[in-house]
């Protein structure tokens with residue numbers, strides 16, 4: 001299973017802990033997402049998490065902060081509706097950076113495809129408290145619809161499902177034709193987040 005881990009914090013774990021546990025559990029794609037942090041805090045953690053990702057040979061993506069991704073030579077950046085437009089980020093970063101875009105509809109996918117995105121984070125699958133101001137929930141039917149319209153129009157981009165996903169949801173979500181899963185909370189709420197990551201990777 002292709003898993004992207006999105007960093008978060010809890011009463012027990014820091015952002016850095018969350019990335020470390022996902023890497024120890026075998027995840028090889030980490031997105032540093034720190035919504036309530038200052039630019040300085042994001043940079044400080046980005047340097048540490050990037051170093052750890054390098055030790056594990058994992059891809060390191062930064063959420064929202066294009067200039068920081070360029071400065072640190074991160075592997076890429078993830079951008080949503082309220083962030084820098086993908087075409088502008090592509091001009092700044094060039095072709096060697098991975099750029100992901102958020103989609104909630106097929107029209108979002110079309111727009112990001114035209115702008116040169118490398119992958120789509122598509123969601124939310126269901127309600128989650130990890131993100132505020134959620135777009136409408138897609139459910140399985142939402143993914144089926146988006147994937148089938150992509151096939152009809154010849155849009156070939158990896159689609160990563162995100163939002164409120166737990167271990168038990170993964171087989172049915174993968175059956176809709178998406179390429180992978182991104183998650184955060186269900187790993188951090190597990191008794192043993194490292195074992196939970198391993199269970200997902202091996203599923």
Ligand SMILES: Cc1ncc(COP(=O)(O)OP(=O)(O)O)c(N)n1
Pocket residue numbers: 004006031033035063064078079080081082083100101102103120121122131160162182
């Ligand atoms: C893989 C992935 N998909 C979607 C998102 C959401 O990005 P965005 O819409 O910009 O919202 P924030 O994460 O910035 O709150 C994501 N980060 N990763």
Ligand SMILES: Cc1ncsc1CCOP(=O)(O)O
Pocket residue numbers: 006123124128129130131162163164165182183184185186
């Ligand atoms: C960043 C993001 N975008 C849509 S839902 C979400 C949060 C994913 O985290 P969780 O797996 O805890 O719902």
Ligand SMILES: [Mg+2]
Pocket residue numbers: 063064078079080081082083
């Ligand atoms: Mg964003």
